[in-house]
Every structure is written in C-alpha cells, then in structure tokens.
Amino acid sequence: MSDNTLHDEIAIEQQHVxxxxxxxxxxxxxxAKAEADGYQLARVGTYGSLVERDAMVFHAxxxxxxxxxxxxxxVFGRLDMHPDHSGAGADEVAADPEAAxxxxxxxxxxxxxxxxxxxxxxxxxxxxxxxxxxxxxxxAQPLGVIRRRMISSFGEKVTGLEDDLLDPSAAPEGMxxxxxxxxxxxxxxxxxxxxxxxxxxxxxxxxxAIRSPASGVTMVEGGPGxxxxxxxxxxxxxxxxxxxxxxxxxxxxxxxxxxxxxEYIETVLPALGEESATLRSVGxxxxxxxxxxxxxxxxxxxxxxxxxxxxLRRAAEAAPPGNPxxxxxxxxxxxxxxxxxxxxxxxxxxxxxxxxxxxRAKAFGAVLDLLWERMKxxxxxxxxxRFDEELSEHEGFRDFLKAWWPIVSPVQVLGWLAEPNRLRRAAExxxxxxxxxxxxxxxxxxxxxxxxIDDVPLLDELHDLLGTQPKPKRRRREAFTVGGxxxxxxxxxxxxxxxxxxxxxxxxxxxxxxxxxxxxDVTPMQWRMIGRRGHAASWTVVGDPAQSAxxxxxxxxxxxxxxxxxxxxxxxxxxxxxxxxxxxxxxxAAEVIRKVSPDLPLPKAVRTTGIEPVHRxxxxxxxxxxxxxxxxxxxxxxxxxVGVIAPDARxxxxxxxxxxxxxxxxxxxxxxxxxxxxxxxxxxLVEPGAVDAGTDAGRRTLYVALSRATQRLTTIATxxxx
Numbered sequence: 001m002s003d004n005t006l007h008d009e010i011a012i013e014q015q016h017v018x019x020x021x022x023x024x025x026x027x028x029x030x031x032a033k034a035e036a037d038g039y040q041l042a043r044v045g046t047y048g049s050l051v052e053r054d055a056m057v058f059h060a061x062x063x064x065x066x067x068x069x070x071x072x073x074x075v076f077g078r079l080d081m082h083p084d085h086s087g088a089g090a091d092e093v094a095a096d097p098e099a100a101x102x103x104x105x106x107x108x109x110x111x112x113x114x115x116x117x118x119x120x121x122x123x124x125x126x127x128x129x130x131x132x133x134x135x136x137x138x139x140a141q142p143l144g145v146i147r148r149r150m151i152s153s154f155g156e157k158v159t160g161l162e163d164d165l166l167d168p169s170a171a172p173e174g175m176x177x178x179x180x181x182x183x184x185x186x187x188x189x190x191x192x193x194x195x196x197x198x199x200x201x202x203x204x205x206x207x208x209a210i211r212s213p214a215s216g217v218t219m220v221e222g223g224p225g226x227x228x229x230x231x232x233x234x235x236x237x238x239x240x241x242x243x244x245x246x247x248x249x250x251x252x253x254x255x256x257x258x259x260x261x262x263e264y265i266e267t268v269l270p271a272l273g274e275e276s277a278t279l280r281s282v283g284x285x286x287x288x289x290x291x292x293x294x295x296x297x298x299x300x301x302x303x304x305x306x307x308x309x310x311x312l313r314r315a316a317e318a319a320p321p322g323n324p325x326x327x328x329x330x331x332x333x334x335x336x337x338x339x340x341x342x343x344x345x346x347x348x349x350x351x352x353x354x355x356x357x358x359x360r361a362k363a364f365g366a367v368l369d370l371l372w373e374r375m376k377x378x379x380x381x382x383x384x385x386r387f388d389e390e391l392s393e394h395e396g397f398r399d400f401l402k403a404w405w406p407i408v409s410p411v412q413v414l415g416w417l418a419e420p421n422r423l424r425r426a427a428e429x430x431x432x433x434x435x436x437x438x439x440x441x442x443x444x445x446x447x448x449x450x451x452x453i454d455d456v457p458l459l460d461e462l463h464d465l466l467g468t469q470p471k472p473k474r475r476r477r478e479a480f481t482v483g484g485x486x487x488x489x490x491x492x493x494x495x496x497x498x499x500x501x502x503x504x505x506x507x508x509x510x511x512x513x514x515x516x517x518x519x520x521d522v523t524p525m526q527w528r529m530i531g532r533r534g535h536a537a538s539w540t541v542v543g544d545p546a547q548s549a550x551x552x553x554x555x556x557x558x559x560x561x562x563x564x565x566x567x568x569x570x571x572x573x574x575x576x577x578x579x580x581x582x583x584x585x586x587x588x589a590a591e592v593i594r595k596v597s598p599d600l601p602l603p604k605a606v607r608t609t610g611i612e613p614v615h616r617x618x619x620x621x622x623x624x625x626x627x628x629x630x631x632x633x634x635x636x637x638x639x640x641x642v643g644v645i646a647p648d649a650r651x652x653x654x655x656x657x658x659x660x661x662x663x664x665x666x667x668x669x670x671x672x673x674x675x676x677x678x679x680x681x682x683x684x685l686v687e688p689g690a691v692d693a694g695t696d697a698g699r700r701t702l703y704v705a706l707s708r709a710t711q712r713l714t715t716i717a718t719x720x721x722x
Contacts, residue, residue: 006161006178012197013151014158016108017075020122021156022374023114025072044559072271075123076199077134078149082142082170092567107240109134112273113198127241135207144508147175149202153348171480181499199234199272209573212514216244223603224589224707225580229677232515233265235540235703237272239513250512250537251504252277256517257393257531258282258453258663259292260670261677269671278511282526283453286460287506293452294649294673297697299442299551302435303454304523306560314426315413316465317351321422324403326362328366334378336391337370343404346370354410355452355467363405366496368392407469410462414455418443457529464532509533518676521550524560531564539565539601546593546600547704551697578603578707580679584612585713589706592692596659612715620718624658626685630714631659634682635666638711643680644669645705655686672705682712689721 098100110263122280124131124385137145146167152160162179165171202210210233212218218235222228234255239247256262259281269277283291295303302308327338350363368388375387391397401684417423420440426437442452451459476495514534516522520543541561550557577584586605593600618626627644642660649671668680672691682704691702704711715721 005176009161009176009178010158013075013078013149013161013434014045016106016122017151017158018194020075020108020114023116023122024435027114032099043156044692046078053559071154072155073111074108075153076151077126077131078147078151079107079109079134079137079145080147080149080175081107081133081688082144082146083142084169086103087259099211107134111271114687115531124243124344126202127238130352132207135202136204137166137202139164139166142170143622145688146170146172147177149464166310168524176221177368186596192532202234203577203579205573205575206231206234209575210238212540212571212573214239214246215538216571217541217565218571218573220542220573220575221544221546222575224579224704225282225547225578225586225605225679226500226575226603227579228544228575230268230576231515232266232517232542234272236270236513237274237276238517240274240276247512251509252512252515253537254279254515255285255367256518257521258674259290260674261410261518262667264678272504278508281453282522282529283451283456286463286595287432288454289451289456289459290457291451291453293445293449294671295442295452296528296680297549298548299438299553300437300454300523302431303442303452303458304525304550306524306556308458309429309461310430311411311417311423311427312461313465315417315422316356316462317347318416318422318426319347320403320406320408321416321419322403324400327397327400327404329390329400330373331381331394331471332382334375338367338371342370343367355465356405357469358467360469362403364401364556367401368405374440382509408466410459410466411451413462414451414458414464415446418446429573439556454523454525457523457525460529460532510537511537513538513540515540517542518547520545520560521546521676522557522561523550523552524556527560534564535566539568541565546597546602547676547700549697549701551695576601576603578605578608580710581605581707582607582609582611582711586610586707588613588713589703592699593703596696596703609711611712613715615722616714616716616722618716618718623686623716623718624655627655627684627718628658630716631662631667634684634712634714635662635664638681638685640710641666641668641680642682642684643708644684645672645686646670647672648688651686651690669699672701675708678708679710680708681710683709685713685715687717688715689717689719692721 004338026407076511105247107130108123110123110125111126112123113121114123115127126134130573132146133143133145137143137148140572148164148166150162151158152162152373160179163177172399177280184266206227209218209220209441212235220228220231232254236252240252254265254277257281260280262281262284266279268278269275272335283289316497323345324340326337326340326343329336346363350359350366368391371389371391372384372496374383376382379387418440420436423436423440427439443455445452446455508705509532511534514530514537516539519541581589583605588600590602595601616626631642631644644655646655646669652669653670659667660667667680670678685705688702691705692698706715
C-alpha cells in the first residue's frame, strides 16, 4: 500500500466526517435554542407551564450534553456492504426496518445516531441493530460485509484507517484496503490512566454478550484480557439505549471489587454517552462508608461466610454494654422494681427475630405493662393511661429505658464483637475458637480505622437486623395545591411533578439492572448485600473462576449468588481470546495457574511481540533499589501506564513512599488484590513468591498479577518463585 493510497482514502473519509460534524453542530445549536426557549415558558405563570418548562429544558439539555460528550472520535467505523445483502441477520432486519436502506451505500458507525435534515441517516449508533454486523461479521461469516474499516481520529480530523477485507470475492474493482488490521492496531496502543471504551473494536463473541437479552441473568466468563469488564460496561450502555425508560428510570448499578477499579472504569460510560449508571465498589455500597482496607484471605473466609448471619443476629438481639442491673424507683410513695432477669425476659420475648430499633416503643410498652400490673393493686383508683404518662415523664425511668434498650447503629453492634467474651456468646456453636480469635482481632481496628471492605456487608446485614426507629409521619402537600386550592393538571404534569418530588434515595434498593464485575471474588455475605439492591433487577455477572482468591466453600458462594439472582433465566457466554497480554507475558501467567488447575481451558493470546518478561532475583537489601530501576526503565520504554504490584498493603505503602519522586499519573502502585480488573502497559511485580504464599488462592492471585501487563512485564524477587 502506497502513502498516496492511504492519503487518498483518508481524504475520502474526511469528507463524510466533516459532513457529520457539520450536522452535529447544527443539532447542538438547535438543542441549545430549545433549552433557552424552554426557560421562557416559566413567564406564563401557570403550574402547567412550569412542568412543561422542566420537561423541555431537561430533554434539550440532555441532548446537548450527549452531543458534547460524543464529539471526540464520533465516527469510528464504516461498512461496505454487498448490494444484495442487508448486512444484518434476519432478527436485526426485523428489529430495524431501515437496515435495508443501507444495502447499497457505505454504512458509517459511530457513538450516536445522526440524520440529515431530511431524516436520512448519516451515522448509525453502535448499539442499533443495523450496526451489529460491524462487530459480528467475520471472514467465515461476513454477513454481507465486504470491507470493514476502522477510522481513527484526533478531534474532527481523520488520522488513520485500518481495514478488514472480509469477502474478497465480492469486492468491486478498485476497492482499496489499507492498514494491518483494526484490532491489532488498537491493541498495540498505550492504554493511559483510565480504561477506554472498546466500542470501535468489539469482537463477535463480545458483541453477543453485550446484546444478550435484557431480562434474566447474563453470565459472562473469560480469562484475563478477554474484555469481560469492557463487555459489562458496554452492555450497560446498550441496555440504556435499547430501553431507556426502564433502565434509566429504575437505575443501573455497576459493582466492582475496589475503589481503584471503579476509578479506572468510571470514564467509559460517559465516553459512550451514558452517565445515569451508578458505579460502586463493594466497600461503597452502604451509604456513609468508603472502605478500602483489605483483609487477609483467612479473615475474609470468616467475615464472608454465611455463618456470620447467625453471629450478627445474636449480637443484634443481645443486651447492650452497660445494660442496667435492674430498675428501682419511687412512684406515689410506692417502690417500683424490675429485676435484670425480668428485663432480659422481655428482651427475649419482644426482640427475638425482630428489628430492635424498630420495636423499641413496643419494648417500652411491655415494661410499662409489667409495672402497671404491680401498681394497680396498690393504687386501685389510678388509671393506666395516667400511670403510663407520669412514669414516662419520670427522669429515672427514662434513664433506665435509654440504657436498657438504646438506639444502636450497625457500627456499634459490629464493634461489640471485638470484645472476646461477647463474641464468644454470639458465635458459640457457629465459629470455631480459632475463627473467633481471628475475627476478634480483625474487628479491633474498626473504631479508629473504620470498616474494612469485608465489614461493609456485615454492616448492611446489621442494618436489616436492627431496623430504624419509626419517624412521625408528615403530611405531604400536593404538588398542585396552593392555599388549599387544588389546581387542574394533566396526568403528564402530575407524573413529572411526582418524579421531581421523589428523588432516588441515598440507600436505593430498586435498581432495574445490576452488573457485578470480578464476581468470582464476591463473598457470600457480599452477594447478600448486592442482592438487596437488585431484588427486582435483571443482572449481568462477569468473572473468571480461575482468578478467585476466595478460600471459603465454593458451594456456599454459589448458593449465596443463586439466592441473590433468584430463579431468573441464565444466558451464559464464554470469552476465549486474550486481547490484553502478549503471548510471551501470558505464557508466564499460564505456567502459574497450571499448578492449580492443569486442565483448565485458558484464553488464547493473539499478539506476539518478541519481548520476553524480565525476571530479577536480588538480595533483600537491594530490593527497593531494583524496583526503582525497573520503574525508571519502564517509564522510558512505554508511553502509557506503569503498574507496580505489591504483595500486600504494607509493602504497597513502603514502595509508594520510595517512588514518590515520580509525580505522574502514569505510575500506579497497588496490591495484588487491588490489581484485579486493572490493565497497565507495563508491570513491575514485587515479590511474586509472597503473593503465591504456597496456597491455591495465592497462586490464583499471582495469576491475576502476572496478567495485567499489555507490553512489558518485570518481576523482582528476593527468593526463587518459579
């Protein structure tokens, strides 16, 4: 291919790209004008005009924002179709009648749909059925595609082209093919500090998972580098496009393993024009907490086990620290007494199986009833209502009730279990003595350091067990009632007003779709926490069993997962191609996982670079210097990110301090656990033997750490590990 050929083809595509951007500018101007005109409706002065203004401004602003968000790389694909083929399967044609209109002209694919003034399509949204062939066509099954072209741009300027000639026999005379292949070209580029969308390079098996039915549970499994996370995020964007009323209205929740992971993926959906999804790590699902502290595998096995439900239930029903020995006070010349045993009997009778904060008033009533039975014989002329009122105002009685049945928070109750004797009573017959010691020590930092990631689902469980104190009901004023006069309003106006008056709760639990990434490491208790937020949702569950670091029972995890997912129909998908690692890098990772599962089917890496990983063995005293040298070398060798992976949090903090001279976003220092789901252009893995630790779970984590790099891998160890 000559430079002139590439130059000429770029010029051809630039003409169409210019036309698309010109039309986009016109549409954006129209949206901005509609937004401005909407504000003028408020001058009419009626409630109906205010609602109409809100609706008009909202939709115009959202459309204008979409045009702004999709400006970069707006046009990224072109399909040249066989004249006698629609370019999509029968299902796609049925779903999109306009698909046939594209049969005899190039079909341009982009981040959103753009039409001319006469409603002719200039650009097809990548999620539309007519765009499916861009991702699904292969040389074996071209689906009517003769040439598939990937268009690279910087701003509004076309900078490069990569073609796949899928049906050479159908290519017309003079059709030119440029580049070395779109996918391999994209895979060779530096990745940057955040995850990028793969909208221009989605492959066939990935596309099938993305466009899986919206109902039920889409289960996506695949090894490292197969694009599981990208598939999950693009699926969320696809669902929001396909049924916006359902999924934007109910909400889409995306759950990742760590805050580092959430930060890494948070730019993908906005780049696809979607900002309505909620992204949370498992340590951020409970409002008020942003847990980052990691636990050891042994502690996770205890805190994540379903057995903790019984321990927490007993703790939630137990008497609080400082529980009074009893009650003795003077009332109308008589002594009123309640023994500690009687108080605990009421606690067991009223509290067992009930949320203690929610039934506090009922417990107080039970105490009053018992004391009344003893008083009525001594004061026959006294009415019970008067007795209840007077005793409730008695300072000594009120102090007793506050100490005997206080309002408690989940953090308080979980903190109680750090005390060995209290934990022993709650865990008797459920946790072993060694597990109790482990749990007690693990809960000790809760008060000063806040909850760990694995404490958060325990707090969520306690929230349900404790309940909340009932609040007095407030009379709600109707949105269209002013001065006692009810205004006339349409059904649409009232629906809009109701939507505006009831914003989504902080602890929202009615999501329409839930995406769980790195599902192989979600503990049983975490599945219960996520399940509470998706009880009426459809699901996308993404993971790789080979990467699991969970050392608790596999059956217990599956049982908890299935309980969260319910009886919904499953749609399984398997991703088999590793697009991230070179064959040289993945061979090292594969060597490790084979020690755990010799017969495990592994994904196939598609790139060979000829650059072998570097393995260094150094004395302990030279470890920090060797890490610094390796980081300096890799920062000069790659344009993108360098990830330094440490075996644990303590090593991470030490290494981070030693590397502080590099104040650059290109450098990331994380633990082996936090590296899950991440991707770096180059990786320095420190002390791989410490990650391995001689256990199956450790080897699985090492497998993850070794498969994070796209271009370069360096391991530095003080002891042999291979």
